[in-house]
Amino acid sequence: MRAGRWRSPTTTSRSRPDDGAVTHSKSRSPRAAETREVILTAAERLFAEQGVFAVSNRQVSEAAGQGNNTAVGYHFGTKEDLVRAIVVKHARGIERIRRDLLESDANDDSDRDDLRTWITLLVRPSTDYLAQLGRPTWYARFAAQVITDPVLRPIVYEEALASASLRRIVAGLDARKPDLPADVRSSRGAMARNLMTHFVAETERDIADSRADPVEEWNRCGTDLIDAIVGLWQAPCTR
């Protein structure tokens, strides 16, 4: 049964010693660490271009140049564990940028009452991170699939909830929502999340298909998202 491959009912991925990039260097050789990284990159590209579920662990192993077709299983476990390892890797990169932005911005208290400042703190870490990765990137298209899948979805949310800086930004934003019914506020929060996931994924596809300068495009994507989310956040409610 295919669905079974996607769940690990007896162990949680979180408890696996080889789950994260931080722990593997203690428990694995440098060569194994390198192999893991090659597999992560191959998987991300195949998942973005062909679909997370359409691509088998065997295809990932082959694309990563591993003679042994079970390399993904050996280094990561199930496909769900592999998906989580990709999410964790990028979540850390985004978290670093978010913390830096929050701290550099903390010197300028005058802006803290401004809605746009908080929405900027929400959006820029992702688009700045993708710009830093250089061309090409695959993470945004991969993440959009994971978030839309009913079984994999929680992986991304667990990582997001683990971020103290993101919680601080969401609280800052919450305090600046206009005077609207609670469920309208919550709808608009969900819409901002939807845009950040799916507009970013579409932008990544456009960049991959074009010859445009990715740094400029990501910067523009961030500005367009901030403008639009400020607009939808402040829109009058008619119900």
Next chain:
Amino acid sequence: MRAGRWRSPTTTSRSRPDDGAVTHSKSRSPRAAETREVILTAAERLFAEQGVFAVSNRQVSEAAGQGNNTAVGYHFGTKEDLVRAIVVKHARGIERIRRDLLESDANDDSDRDDLRTWITLLVRPSTDYLAQLGRPTWYARFAAQVITDPVLRPIVYEEALASASLRRIVAGLDARKPDLPADVRSSRGAMARNLMTHFVAETERDIADSRADPVEEWNRCGTDLIDAIVGLWQAPCTR
């Protein structure tokens, strides 16, 4: 190779005689038509709840109560053909509502200059259609997965492009976009699409998990989307 199951390189689904609900009644018995419908419903539910790719054609056949585990293959062909049949079925239902709304609205020419009228025509056909289906629905969660998948994505866009009424609404909206650079206009169109797909899918999940009245919830979802899209459409551009 799993990916291969998802493509039909020699025949296009469009040319299959058993592709659409309209043609099968000519070429198949009433009992076959009934079986097709049972399979479509089972597939949609499993895809929404467990993931389009995680669920095999065999699991769909079993859930549809078909003794023969190859029933999906017999009645639809590949999984891609099955996905297309589900999309076509619902696209027709949405199209009927959209045409009715456009025509009833045509009597009131005074509103045709109003941006909100066009955004309402864009949003309401989907939310009204889901409200009409009654509880539970699975189509919105299914469609969000299909649109986010790199290989299946074109199926939904082909159906959308085939709709004359949708083209009319998009043209009406285009003529009412504020004075912004062409690429900002196009970004905002993409964002409106993103929200219509993914906020609707999240609402469907919330409704499935709650005891709320689905008709009220879909109505509210439509109003929230219209308010938010009007806001993002008109937001000032800072770049």
